[in-house]
Amino acid sequence: MARPGLATRLYAGEANINIVGRRKMWFTIATALVLIAIGSFVIRGFELGIEFAGGTSFSVPASVEGKTLTQDEVAKAVDKAVREADPEASTTAVQQVGEGADASFTVRASALSADEVSKAKATLVTDLGVEAKKISDSQVSAAWGGKVTQQAILGLIIFLVLVVAYLIVRFEWRMAVAALASLVLDLVLTAGVYSLVGFEVTPSTVIGFLTILGYSLYDVVVVFDKVQENTRGITAGSTRTYAEATNLAVNQTLMRSLNTGLVALLPVGGLLFIGAGLLGAGTLKDLGLVLFVGMGFGVISSIMFAAPVLSALKDQEPKIKAHNARVLARRANRSDDVARGDQGRPANATDSDVPAMAGSTAPRPGARPANRRSGNRPGGKR
Template sequence: MRFKKELDYVHLSKYFYIFSITLTILGIIFLAIFNLNYSVDFRAGSNVDVSLSKNLTVDQIRTAVANIGADHEPNITPGTQRVTIRYDEVLSSQQDAALKSAITKLDDKASFEVNTVDTEMAKELARNAIYSVLLSCLGIIVYVSIRFEWRFAIAAIVALVHDAFMVVAIFSIFRLEVDLTFIVAVLTIIGYSINDTIVIFDRIRENLRFGKQKTYDDLKVLVNKSISQTIMRSLYTALTVFIAAFFLLLLGGESIKMFSLAMVIGLLFGAYSSIFIASPLWLLLKKNQKAKPKSKPAKA
């Protein structure tokens, strides 16, 4: 399968910009109103993962743990012979023992994994996660600015921030749980995003060296040509990783489900951001560049 070289990617990009801007505004609204659905990793409390030998309903579990002495109602997430019970408070040793005893009465073969995060640790984890993303972006800006130029750097950062924020927006809109594996997924998505973007930018720079671009239309043709020359490589790379992440989502355990889902979502957005976001944005910035005056020939 080959894409026609005359396909106008720059023209098509306006539809992707409209879609991305709409989803960005929607994501900002949901983040402002509801914020993210943080897991116990980023919120003080206790998270109890229970492996069961029989199927129990949420009502059975809720009734069983109602009298352990907790101040708040737990959030119970059912699964296939597995259930997660999350409290917005740190359970004491007595409450922990009471919970295990109550579940064991329903299923004497149940096993438990309890994760507890205090308030200070939750704040530190959230702060470090933000710092890691910001430092990654800063490093990419420096790298792209040195290797290419500042216009490439701005376009690349917009593309990778777009990919990362789209994942955050989807998780906020659908109230999906954000845990530590989510941060790992976002950093991985940033890596794939910048990789695809650099491949296209490298081809644009190479074609600039051997072409004579005098007008905006000349640059537009060059960008479309560069994307055509690299699009199959970008799509094959994204598709290969997408298939792996998709099957991890379907067949993987509960502990990596949010990581796999974030990867799947991020790769879908990343598949078009380098083509329809980063490259047209560079073209827009380049369009406003003032032409350098030609040097006058020396008089004899």
């Protein structure tokens, strides 16, 4: 009978992928990525939006007396006007708002005084041929962004406290620590991408950061619920170590995690690539980008980081440590028995002449326990 394909074995939870057993490799990769992210925080910092850095925003209509302006034309004109008003000022990329006759371009610049704004608008009227009343400007203070940041940090702390309390009550403190570590890794890596690539941080980005926390937690709880089911009463047996039972749970929920992640990323990808890319909605870009990056890291961290961290913590527990040692010792003894049996059998004997010894080797990663009936035991009744 042909062996089922990888897709079939993934859906059945029998892919036998050794994820938890390679936890040292995952921890090394995670540590390297975190160090890169922290290095970027220190060296590059973040590209703060006008709401956080403060500044002046200019809005210019896309159509002027039958002529359609391009983003490049508006960007160059605003940059020239702002630098003439204040040589030390700078501008950011142009964003298009709206479509058709109502379309306009928004350009953010450094903070300017009222006189400097008037001078810049006069230059734009001359260079672009736009009426002065159609060019709007607004001043944004950095203090507003500071308040948003304070509220976001407060919300994050409250969320994490509630999450830890729930996980301790629902599972145990080690699972709470593993889930919290996964959430922190997700946030740090997402922030690292923003720092490395230079994506602008706006209030929509902050909202997206808080949103991905709940999504990441959902996937981790699904995996941990299966781990709890597989490890309930594990110390009463001697067939699997805690890490092997955890790895089985990861294999059994792997396809669910991947499907959930794909289903969640598809609409977010549409929001990002269609709404922001094709339609030019700048706000959708800020929100969609952080959701897309954060959810992607959330799926990966729940599979390859949260469960290995839990396994590493549980292996330090005295009861689990003793159980693991007992399982490994039993396997070693049975392996020795098989080796001695091979030495004493006739030269012309075949493998079928040697009695099979259940549990003589470690279960394959992700393998399910074998079902045995009493009628198949030596001397048992059929």
